[in-house]
Amino acid sequence: MTMTNVELENEINALKTELTSLKQTVNANASAIAANTAVISKKADVTAVNTISTRVTAAEGSITSQGSSITTLNNSLMAVQTRVTALENK
Structure with missing residues (x-):
């Protein structure tokens, strides 16, 4: 099945949106890991x-x-x- 240019653009935009969401999740997880690492390092x-x-x-x-x-x-x-x-x- 071939896609029209509009369908391809819609698919690309959907993938960009999903990629942006994944980047935000990765960044949030990285921040949480850094915070947890700091807290853990202070534990006895x-x-x-x-x-x-x-x-x-x-x-x-x-x-x-x-x-x-x-x-x-x-x-x-x-x-x-x-x-x-x-x-x-x-």
């Missing part, structure tokens, strides 16, 4: 997060242990204060 590395998590867990254990020691020392100090008060009252 899993190794760094795991390292920090390990350090925090160790620090929490140490803090808990020191808290127990402080409580024990406080109880001992209170016992000494009670004994000193008792001796002073004699």
Whole structure:
């Protein structure tokens, strides 16, 4: 089937319109990829997060242990204060 010049021009114009739309889509996708790349680059590395998590867990254990020691020392100090008060009252 042969096409007339008008039909060919209409087909070419339709293809140009579709090509323009595709270019816009490609440009929008390129912009989205660039934006996502920038956001992803700011995310924490899993190794760094795991390292920090390990350090925090160790620090929490140490803090808990020191808290127990402080409580024990406080109880001992209170016992000494009670004994000193008792001796002073004699």
